[in-house]
Every structure is written in C-alpha cells, then in structure tokens.
Amino acid sequence: MQRRFTLLILVAMILGVIVGHLCNQGAESAEAAKEIAGYFSIVTDVFLRLIKMIIAPLVFSTLVVGIAHMEDGASVGRVGMKTMIWFIGASAVSLVMGSIMVNLLQPGVGLDLPLPDAAQHADIATGGMSLKEFITHLVPRSIAEAMANNEILQIVVFSIFVGIALTQLGEKGRLVAQFADQLAHVMLKITGYVMMSAPIAVFAAVAATVTTQGLNILTVYGKFVGSFYLSLLMLWCVLVFAGFLVLRGRITGLVRAIREPTLLSFSTASSEAAYPKTLERLEEFGVPNRIASFVLPLGYSFNLDGSMMYCTFATLFIAQAYGIELTLAQQVTMCLLLMVTSKGMAGVPRASLVVIAATLAHFNIPEAGLLLVLAVDQFLDMGRSATNVVGNSVATAVVAKWEGQLTSTRDRIVAET
Template sequence: MKKLPPAGWILIAMVIGIILGHLVNISFPDPKVAAQIAGYISLFSDVFLRLIKMLIGPLVFSTLVVGIAHMGDAASVGRVFGKALGWFITASLVSLILGMIMANLLQPGHNLGLPLPDIGSSANLATSKFTLKDFVSHLVPRSFAESMANNEILQIVVFSMFFGVALASLGEKARTLISAIDELSHAMLKITGYVMKLAPLAVLAAMAATVAVNGLGILLKFAVFMGDFYLSLFLLWGLLVLAGFAFLGRRVFKLLVLIKEAFLLSFATASSEAAYPKILDALDRFGVKRKISSFVMPMGYSFNLDGSMMYCTFAVLFIAQAYGIELSIGTQITMLLILMLTSKGMAGVPRASLVVIAATLNQFNIPEAGLLLILGVDTFLDMGRSATNAVGNSIATAVVAKWEGELLPESEADANARQLDKEAAATLAQPAHG
C-alpha cells in the first residue's frame, strides 16, 4: 500500500475532527458544558500552536541573518526589500478592492433573516485608532529579547536585517559567527520536523473544538454570508495564481502542489503561523534560494495578509448593509485607504482582522455591535483567511526570487527536492541512542 502523504493525513484528521465535534455538540446541548469539553479537546491544538510559536522567532532570526549575510551588501537587501514591498502593497490593494466590489455586488447583509444585536452592545475588542506614528514606533524593537519573547516578527526582521548586513560587511572576521547561526537554523528546522509530526492530531483537535462549541447549525444560519465570502476568496486565489502565472509560467502550478500541506494546515488550525515552516520547506523544494525565502516570508507575514485584507472590507460592508447604512463610493474608497494603513503590522495581534474591523466601524459610525453577528462564525472564516495568506506569501516569495534571478531551474530544483527527501528519510531511519 502506497504511503499516505502528510496532506492526506491532515484531510482525514479534519473529517474525523468535524464528526467528533458534531457528536460532542449534539450529546451536550448545554453550551457551557460543550465549551468546557472543547477546551480540553483543543489542548492538543493549543500545544501544537505554542510549539510553532516557540520556533518562529529563532527560525526567522537564524534563516534571515544567514540569508542577508550571503546576499553580500546592503544594496542587495534594499533591492529585495523594495521589490517585495511593491508586490505586497499591490496585492493588498487588489484584495481590499475585490472585497469591496464583491460586498457591493452580492449584498450579503441585506435581508439577513437574523435578529440584529442591539446597537448599544459592545464586542469588547480594543479599538484604539492605529496611527502611522504608532506603526513606525512599533516597527523598531526596544529590545531584541523583548521582540523574541513576544514573537514580534516585524521587529525580529528589522533587527535581523541590521545584524545580517553588519556580518556581511565584516567579511572574513564574521565567518565563524555566520557558520554558527547557520547551524542554529538547521537545528531549528530539525525541531520543526519533529513538531510537524503532531500536525494531524492538532488539526483533529482544532476542528473538533470549533464544531463542538458552534455546532454545524451555525453554518446554515450564516450560509449566505459565508458562501459569498468563500466565493470572493476563490476569486482572490484565482487572481493570485494568475499573477504568479504571469511571472512564473506553468511552474506556479508546481508551487501550488508543493504548498498543499501548508495550505491545509493553516486552514484547519486557522493560523498562517502554523504553516510557516512548511512553506519554507516547500519553497526550498520549488527552487527558491533560502536567502530570498528567509527574507521575504517574514515580511509577508506582516505586510501581505491578502485573505485578511479582503475580509476587512467585506465584513465592514456586510455589517453596514445589515443595519441599513448606505455608504457612498467615496466613503468606501476612504475606508479602503484607511484599512490599507491600519492593517499593516497587525500580524502579532490575536484575531487581528476583528480588531482592525472594530476600529474601522468606530471611525465610520457603524454599530460595533455588528461584530457580534459574525463572531460565532469567525473561526470558520479565519480558516479561509489564513489559508489565503499562506498562498499569497508563497507566490510572492517565488516571484521575488524569479525577479532577483535566485530561482533554480526546474531540473536543479527537482534534484534539490530529492536530496531533501533523502535527508528526511535518513533522519527517520536513525536508531535511538541510550
């Protein structure tokens, strides 16, 4: 019997998780009891996500420093940074505009047939206005240790850029230190391999806990809204693949096959962070040189959240429609530009999209209570957003590598993938000592 690929195990785990969650939901109709049981089930997925978060900081630092040190000079770093940022801003604008167009075309908030939350209700989310000043001051870490402790990816990227450029300029003197950090990155990737073995169990627990609390009935209530949102996501995936095809040609489909496991993982756990190590591995196999992927990917996690971007405009307009508030095209464009700024650098905030939406609702006098409408299904929507973010970042990194001439030809990439498979098999075959 042919060995089942990891993506197959994740799919099976998702199905079992949904069945298990549904059984808990119908066996324990009291929401408090169901939530308590779900809390114990989700322990597995919580531990898995904590393990991933434990790895992200050192992994980003070590791979990025070595990548920049190998780039050679600050000019190369600046060039890659400029190209990546140009792609991210364009992709974000396209995602926001698509969300706005689809919400206006499909009108998901009209004739909801659901009781609207009282206008005075609060969703209890911190909704302080995000200013450019706050963003810029948050960009630079007060302390590297603090940004590592808080998993502030953007701050780790800023420090790593300085560190990598400094090592590159030291030349021969820094060779030992670069070698040591390179070994650290290999050690982190090895630990990642061990953690990823738990992925199917984490996926099963995440799906079971979500369905146990919310039940499958909630999906029927919000079928129109969720259907419209996922239709918009499919269109966004199509645009991203089309953009990838324009630069990478038919190879973009090879990339999609390579990231399927990362896609399913981020979808099932509703966390794009969970997929980060897997995407890095998929990009290695695709032929993207590590000095590009280790630089563009962490940036993407702060600046290139395509799924979350689209959700922001879509959800704000859905809530406005539900309360019968008409927003002119001029107002919608203003809102879109504000979202473009406020949503940057929000990757480290839990349920970042909801916080950004809450702040936007306040600015345009739309009842914040409308958020209570979508809170119940937000996890199901977050799955789609996270998976989209994973696709967007993978394609962006591959395109930047192609622009920079740092993408291996297909034959070399395939040979490299076979070598990685051999190394992985050798690791598994090693006998335990002791």
C-alpha cells in the same frame, strides 16, 4: 511523503467534524459543550505553542544567513523594494476585491437574524495601532522581548541589521553566519518533530470549533460564509494568475508545493502554524533560502491578503445588515484607510476584528455589528489564514524570479551534488 501528510490532514479534519458534531449534539448545554471543547483545545494550544517556540529562532537564523549570503546592503535594499511593491499591489487588490464582492453578493441584505442593539459593545478594543505606533513598533526595545513575544517584524528588523553587519566583517562575519546556518538546520529538524503531531492538532482544532459552534451555525450564516469563501476563491484565482504572469508554467508546481502548508493553516486557522512548512516547501520549489527567509517573514506583517479582504468584506456586510449605505467615495476612503491601519495587524491579538472595530467607528456603523460575525469568525479565520499562506508563497516565488534566482529542481540537485 507529502501526499501521505496531506491525506492525514484531510482525514483528521473529517474526523474532527464528525466527533465535534457528536459532542455538540450530546452536550446538555452550551456550557457543557464549551467545557468539552476545552479539552480538545489543550492539544491545539500545545501544538501552536510548539510552533511559536520555533518561529523566532527560525526567522532570525534563516534571515541572517540569507542576508549574509547576499553581496551587499544594496542587494538587500533591491530585494526589499521589489517585495514591498508586490505587497502594496496585492494588498490593494485584496481590499478592492472584498469591497466589490460584498457589493455584488449582498450577504447582509435581508439577513434573517436578529440584529444586535446598536448600543451594545462587542468587547473588542477599537484603537488598533496608529501609523505613529506602527512605525515606532518596527524597532524592538529589546531583541529578547521581541523574540519572547514572537514579534516577527521586529525580529526581521534586527536580523537585517545583523545580516548586513556580517557582510562587512569578513572572516569573523563568516564564522557567525556559519553558526546561524547550523542553528537554522537545528530549528528545521525540530520543526520536523513538531509536524509529526500536526494531524492530531488539526483533529482537535476542528473538533473543538464544531463542538462549541455546531454545524447548524453554518446554515444560519450560510449566505455570509458562502459569499466570503467564494470571494476568497476569486482572490486565489487572481493571485495565482498574477503569479502566472511572472512564473509562467511553473505556477502549477508552486501550487502543488504549497498544498500542505495551506491545508495546515486552514485546518488550524493559523498562518503561523504553516510558516516552517511554507519555508521548507518554497526552498524545495527552487526559491533560494536568502530570498525565502527574507520575503516570507515580511509577508507575515505586510501581506495578509486574506485578512485584508475580510476587513472590507465584514465591514460592508455589517453596514448592509443595518441598512447603512456607503457611497463609492466612502468605500474608496475605507480601502485607503485600511491600507494603512491593517499593516499593524501582525502585532495585535484578534487582529482583523480589532481593525474592523476601528473602521466601523470611523464610518459611524454600529460596533455591535461585530457580534454578527463573531459567531462564525473561527470558520472564516480558517479561510483567511490559508489565503495568507497562498499570497505570501506567490509573492516569495515572484520576487525570486524577478531576482533571477528561481532555480528548477534539476538545477538545485546538481548544485547540491
């Protein structure tokens, strides 16, 4: 079944490229191509809305059950501390690797493209989210509002309070936990229904992108796109190797387990779309629900490895394009700045671009340079979304191993029987 789903996704991507290219070539103008892509986007938008529909109740129910099954509040704090240690390390590695790779590959040097006028604006807010705003944003004003807006981090905070409270209520708490457990099973069943349409959504997403952008744009931006994907590949190797140091031989099983959600996030350019499938695959791999449902939602706010690498890579690419040299000290400062400012990415639309815009302004790099990366941002977003899934999956498995809770398939089958 897993192989069949993966094959369907791959076929859908290939067909999407072919159909998108034909539509791009057949369109009489850019406006006509955009109109055609709009019809494809209807399918993708509906699919992503279906995913968003189940994310909030799924995160809430699984996290509440997971915490309720932990012994006490100390267990929650211990798991949370181990999780944040990994996240901080992975974020630092992602930022530094982005800086190193862009300096080695120099994709912005000798760029054979007309540079946007430095006085132009990219029409993207540069404010982002300050540290003060991020801290206050952690706590929801209303759980209904947080769920309506799919504010995962706020849902996590509320769920932690509910889960800890249930551990203190004895029998009454167990009844509520059982209800949350049943709700989680219902949401996972709905997830199965939604995932049946995933190949169609993948086809539509790829076709829409190629229809508007065309394949020629990859030739024009070949060096930049190729350099970034090579950098992502190197980051994947580092993340998998770091996982190997903890998981040892089981890392190969983890890579196989997350193949589907990674491919799904890549083809839809959405980490969110892969969340339910990632959670399911991690549990099948042997990560207990109480660990997976706690670490994974946190990862969607604090451990976006692909997006973190893109922030330094794109910022320095723009600087290279304009012939602006940043000293080592400035690049170190940039990484430290992004370690803080990027943590609010999960709550901001077009998050990476917003953070990059703010960083450009901080180092007096023309904001108009964002126009250089906007043209291929959709293609790049596919890679960073997939990397986010890989990074969070490795982190979740590692934390489970540190807790001594990672089981084998055989152990899990015995426990269920």
